[in-house]
Amino acid sequence: MWGRTPLRVKLIAGMLVLVTLGMTVMGAAGASVLRQYLVGRADDQLRGSVGRAIDQVVEGMRRGQREINVRIPSEMYAQVRSTGGAIVWQNSAWSESGHPKLPADMSERMDQPFTVSGTGGSQWRILAAPVAGGVLVLAFSLEEVDRTVRRLVAIDAIVGLLVLGVLTGLGVWVVRASLRPLSAVEETAGAIAAGDLSRRVPQADPRTEMGRLGRSLNTMLAQIEAAFGARAESEAAARRSEETARRSEERMRRFIADASHELRTPLTAIRGFAEFYRQGAARTPDELGRLIGRIEETAARMGLLVEDLLLLARLDRQRPIERRPVDLLAVAADSVQEARVLAPEREIELAVEGGLAYQVRGDEARLRQVLGNLLANAVTHTPEGTPVEVRLSPGTLCKAPAVIVEVVDAGPGLSPEQAERVFERFYRADEARSRAGGGTGLGLAIVAALVAAHEGLVEADSAPGEGATFRVVLPLDED
Numbered sequence: 001m002w003g004r005t006p007l008r009v010k011l012i013a014g015m016l017v018l019v020t021l022g023m024t025v026m027g028a029a030g031a032s033v034l035r036q037y038l039v040g041r042a043d044d045q046l047r048g049s050v051g052r053a054i055d056q057v058v059e060g061m062r063r064g065q066r067e068i069n070v071r072i073p074s075e076m077y078a079q080v081r082s083t084g085g086a087i088v089w090q091n092s093a094w095s096e097s098g099h100p101k102l103p104a105d106m107s108e109r110m111d112q113p114f115t116v117s118g119t120g121g122s123q124w125r126i127l128a129a130p131v132a133g134g135v136l137v138l139a140f141s142l143e144e145v146d147r148t149v150r151r152l153v154a155i156d157a158i159v160g161l162l163v164l165g166v167l168t169g170l171g172v173w174v175v176r177a178s179l180r181p182l183s184a185v186e187e188t189a190g191a192i193a194a195g196d197l198s199r200r201v202p203q204a205d206p207r208t209e210m211g212r213l214g215r216s217l218n219t220m221l222a223q224i225e226a227a228f229g230a231r232a233e234s235e236a237a238a239r240r241s242e243e244t245a246r247r248s249e250e251r252m253r254r255f256i257a258d259a260s261h262e263l264r265t266p267l268t269a270i271r272g273f274a275e276f277y278r279q280g281a282a283r284t285p286d287e288l289g290r291l292i293g294r295i296e297e298t299a300a301r302m303g304l305l306v307e308d309l310l311l312l313a314r315l316d317r318q319r320p321i322e323r324r325p326v327d328l329l330a331v332a333a334d335s336v337q338e339a340r341v342l343a344p345e346r347e348i349e350l351a352v353e354g355g356l357a358y359q360v361r362g363d364e365a366r367l368r369q370v371l372g373n374l375l376a377n378a379v380t381h382t383p384e385g386t387p388v389e390v391r392l393s394p395g396t397l398c399k400a401p402a403v404i405v406e407v408v409d410a411g412p413g414l415s416p417e418q419a420e421r422v423f424e425r426f427y428r429a430d431e432a433r434s435r436a437g438g439g440t441g442l443g444l445a446i447v448a449a450l451v452a453a454h455e456g457l458v459e460a461d462s463a464p465g466e467g468a469t470f471r472v473v474l475p476l477d478e479d
Contacts, residue, residue, distance in 0.1 A: 012171050019167055020160070027156035031149050038145040039125060043113040045073070046127040046138050053078060053138060057089075057131050077124070077139040080131070088134055100124035100139040110135075115142070122146065185217065192221065269298045309442070321363045321453050325477055328358040328367065328403055329392060335371035336390055343379050346388060353393040358403045361477045362454045370450050373443040374407040374470050382411030397457060397473050405472040414462040422460050423448040447472075 049072050056071065057080055072078050072091070077099055079090040085104055098119030103109075106128040113127045122143040129136045184202050191199040200221060201214040273295045329352065336350045360367075371390070378388045388409045395404040414422060421427050426441040451458040451472055462468035 011175050012168070015171050016164060016168060019164060023156070023160045023163065027153060027160065030156065031153050034152055035145060035149045038148060039142065042125045042140045042142065042145065043127070046113060046125060046140050049073065049076060050127055050129045050136065050138050054129060054131050054136055057136055072138065075141055075144070077141070079137040081135045081137065083134055098122070100126060102126065102137060106135060106137070181214065185214070267302065270295055273298070321366060323361045324364065326360050326362050326364045326367055328360050328405065328474070331364065331367050332371060332390055332392055332405065335368060335375055338372065339375040339379065339388070345384060346379060346386070348375070349387070349389045351389055351391045353391070356394050358392055359477045360403060360454070360474045362474070366450045367454070370447050370472065371405070373447050374472075377443055377470070378407055378409040378411070382409045386411050395473055397475050401476040401478070402473050403476055405474070407470045408467065410467040413464045413466045413468055414460065415464055419460045419462050423458065
């Protein structure tokens with residue numbers, strides 16, 4: 001039961017018990033001291049009166065009076081006994097509390113005050129003194145003394161209750177104020193138990209116990225949060241690594257399957273042409289020349305595919321590329337001129353915005369391959385006569401100056417799914433058209449890999465019926 005009692009209740013109860021005990025001890029000590037003091041005063045009055053009373057008794061006996069008149073204070077009782085113990089005289093004007101119950105033999109208590117009980121339940125202070133032929137007994141009622149002590153005890157009790165009430169209220173306030181930091185610690189612990197590791201204990205004066213405790217708890221919580229954060233980050237990194245490995249394995253399997261398929265197609269064609277020749281189908285020199293030409297064309301396409309695969313393999317191994325200053329404007333102008341020669345029926349334009357020197361650091365041959373692949377893709381996958389434009393404009397990449405190269409066509413455009421997958425290896429938006437044009441399905445994948453090797457960004461912006469824009473962003477050379 002006591003173990004389940006809240007700390008603040010224990011503190012307040014303990015304080016009140018201690019205060020009650022202290023006030024009880026103080027009250028009892030005060031009442032005892034007061035009674036002893038009042039009894040001492042009564043003894044002094046008895047000693048002061050006994051001398052006068054003895055003189056009066058001796059004078060009365062000398063005169064032979066039958067009634068001895070002893071004048072004593074009204075609150076005292078007087079009695080004269082003979083040597084044999086018979087009562088010679090006693091006053092009858094004692095108080096309403098009765099009279100004392102005197103012992104028969106007081107020879108051993110002469111001249112020493114002592115206490116006896118009375119007929120009315122009160123106590124009396126007795127002083128016996130010898131006189132000629134007898135004993136004089138004076139008694140002083142302690143009823144007023146007891147009444148005074150009881151009054152003091154009652155006052156102490158009332159004042160003690162008032163003090164306890166005030167101290168209870170004050171103690172509740174002090175304990176609540178003192179334990180308020182513990183309540184904050186309790187709330188913080190509850191929030192942390194619910195999963196909020198960012199909660200902290202409010203700061204207090206470091207010179208106090210709560211301040212030092214709060215500082216230690218906050219340090220511990222920071223370490224726990226850091227440990228949990230490191231663990232969560234490690235687990236997330238492991239999951240990302242696992243997911244990356246799984247996706248890489250899937251891409252590798254798909255890549256091998258697609259590469260095998262792409263290589264199988266020209267090899268099958270070459271075998272077919274060779275079998276056709278072996279069977280003697282080419283009977284004239286012209287037919288033989290056409291057959292050999294088809295074999296050479298197929299072999300050249302297969303060689304181009306193998307070169308593209310080797311290039312992607314080198315880029316996948318993230319080998320560093322050659323980095324030299326390259327005038328991207330000159331590269332774009334040469335690429336546009338080459339595309340015009342290869343497709344003279346097309347309108348291919350170059351637009352330059354800004355008066356900057358578009359110089360980047362990289363491999364010039366690979367950057368030419370990027371623009372050549374983008375222009376070849378635009379020419380191959382748009383109807384004849386569709387205009388194509390190459391645009392150069394200033395931009396930013398990761399808050400640093402950059403150049404934006406865009407290849408824009410007015411062709412049929414791409415669907416959102418096609419625009420999302422257009423940089424995947426061996427992906428063809430139009431299978432029949434791509435194979436008829438001799439494409440390998442690796443041109444845009446090579447563009448994405450080369451741009452990434454130059455620490456750039458490539459993206460496709462298109463919609464069905466609105467043409468396509470392929471955008472390459474490369475960091476400018478700041479030197």
